[in-house]
Amino acid sequence: MKQISTRFSIAVHILCLLAISSTDCTGEFIARSVNTNPVIIRRIVGMLKKAGLVEVRPGVGGASLRKPPDDITLLDVYRAVNATEVDQLFRIHDAPNIECPVGRNIEAVLQTELKEAQFAMEQRLAQTTVGQLVAKFQ
Amino acid sequence: MKQISTRFSIAVHILCLLAISSTDCTGEFIARSVNTNPVIIRRIVGMLKKAGLVEVRPGVGGASLRKPPDDITLLDVYRAVNATEVDQLFRIHDAPNIECPVGRNIEAVLQTELKEAQFAMEQRLAQTTVGQLVAKFQ
């Protein structure tokens, strides 16, 4: 099965790093902590910036949080890095045969159920904040 | 973002079809309702068979449910078609820098939270049965 991209876990990593750092963090520094390429970090930081979660100082360099860590939920992060046209976790096959009672109804009926399931997942993400995560670090 | 495969929605479609059909359904017939290639149907039916949800009559052809529709939850179907090594919805970036307090702790802390979110989604799927879906068809 195709899993949810590591962009999400890396984004959480970045925000935790910014939360515990007193000074601004450069992409280089973050990349060493995450253990990946700085460009990957810049791309994700760009998404977090667009979502209003962080601010970046161009030229001089360094990112910092725009909100208290306790005001950033995992759902905020999830939404920020999955920025896409569709926000639907589940895909539904399209163009089923409308001459069949199942084909005619399946999409609407399934859509409702699957959105409920996605909502349950998102609400669980909304219960946890970056602040709560960093409090668990030693 | 990468979404969950249409295998899942097609599998639900197939099971609904079997639930309302008095006679066994052939792959050809199902494929016309789903509007796809018969091989796609055979592959998915194979997964459902392996999961014990349907039985197939080889040679003569035709599939049928092995359980009452009310005893098949969407979670059963989800598990059947996502049959894979890992059952984890979220991926976490690996090998972060253990010399960093975030890199050292992020995986364990995040793992816990993300499994909770996945669990919430799955429990919502477990609340709906194939029987409930077909009851909503006109």
Next chain:
DNA sequence: AAGAGATGTAACTATAATGGTTACAACGGT
């Protein structure tokens, strides 16, 4: 026994998302 229709798979293709990389323009302090 042979044929017809169905299933079970293997093999192949095209498409898309992901994760990584190099390259370079633009920015802003020193």
Next chain:
DNA sequence: ACCGTTGTAACCATTATAGTTACATCTCTT
């Protein structure tokens, strides 16, 4: 003006998906 940083574009390899063709195998019917 220089240097380090950010912001992107472009490209590549890998992987999952969805679809297709092909064919062996199975079971019922004739």
